[in-house]
Amino acid sequence: MAGTHTITMTVLSARGRETFSTAQLDALEAVAQLHVERVPERLPDADLVALCAGADVVGLSRRATQDVHAGIIAALPRLRGLAIHATGREWVDEEALHDGDILLASLPGYATRVVAEHTLGLLLSMSRRLHLSDRRARGEFGSDISLRGWELHGRTLGIIGMGRIGSEVARLAGAFGMRVVYFDTQAVTTTAAESLPLDAVLATADVVVLACSLQRGRPAWFDADLIARMRPGAVLLNPARPGLVDNGAVLAGVARGHLAGYAVDDSVFDAQQLASVEHGRILQSAHTAWYSDEAIAAGIEAWTQELLALATVLQSRPLPAEAG
Structure with a gap:
């Protein structure tokens, strides 16, 4: 069995590190080399790829992009886990993730x-x-x-x-x-x-x-x-x-x-x-159904837990270059 190795994690959120509590950041930094980027509005695909290049685990919300398509996925060869801050998955090409053996986590119940x-x-x-x-x-x-x-x-x-x-x-x-x-x-x-x-x-x-x-x-x-x-x-x-x-x-x-x-x-x-x-x-109602104090807090905590779970699972998986 392959030993554990360091996971690199990039999270794009509207408020950057301020999105998370100190305890949540500490937990994520305990399992990964963490990079949290402030992305308050939608990014061009090239900019999104540049921010996430080299990451094993990526955390995204729909502020950063409305479409995680096959082209984005192909441009991130190190990507092995994606955690989206969303309930619906229709904006993610799940077939492309499956073909790349990339894990996907979402938040089905927070709101x-x-x-x-x-x-x-x-x-x-x-x-x-x-x-x-x-x-x-x-x-x-x-x-x-x-x-x-x-x-x-x-x-x-x-x-x-x-x-x-x-x-x-x-x-x-x-x-x-x-x-x-x-x-x-x-x-x-x-x-x-x-x-x-x-x-x-x-x-x-x-x-x-x-x-x-x-x-x-x-x-x-x-x-x-x-x-x-x-x-x-x-x-x-x-x-x-x-x-x-x-x-x-x-x-x-x-x-x-x-x-x-x-x-x-x-x-x-x-x-x-x-x-x-x-x-x-x-x-x-301008996509505000989810927008309450309680749902925001629950969503960030659930997102943190999904990011932690992905990092923990992937630590013991062989890197793509090691497979076979």
Whole structure:
């Protein structure tokens, strides 16, 4: 068995070393030669590669790049472990990592609660028109824009994707007296919701929540056909990934009144597009569902632990030049 050897680790984070506590930095420096770089905004590929060259383990967030593609991976021949500060993996070419025998770690559970709570926030905003009420109070428009809403109690919430977040959304929605139904391609054990076929969820739900993952390279699958199958007057909530939904189709669905509204945790429509629909029918929350004090702390700790685990595993693995 090969002996242990020194691991070189490079972490790119928005605040550099200030991202981590002293204890977290000490723990990482105990297992690796650590380099932490402050990267507050997206880097060109060449700059990212230059910062990470020579590293056995790399830690990345989506601040640094939106796409860890095969070209980046090929340009880092020493890379043997990648830890991403994210739940979704669609922005990483996992096939290229597998081909290079590179380990991948992500953070699947650090923001479950806060994203579920944010989803209920989107739901309450759409049902009670809270975003419009604030604008009315600021004098941005007059009484011709209705603030009349509707109650959640007795309504049907349909969840597509009954994983961690979907299950927590179901639990929270139950507290409002909503009937919760769901569709998932996998078997799910839950008492918080009733399993139905996809068409039945779309046809019966007053509100549909997308809580499913996005597959790399797959086009938007929630398209005009699925929107047409939704109950007329329903609301679509997307706290997951904007790439799940055909933006043109959902905008058209809202404009013609088939959908009562669409809320998405990102910024995907510009002012000209929003002008084509009634005020308040589209709500964008600028990718803030995860952004809470608790989730930030939990995410950094989970990221630290994944970096430590990768370094520990790789210390006893032979270097690529030693293989065979």
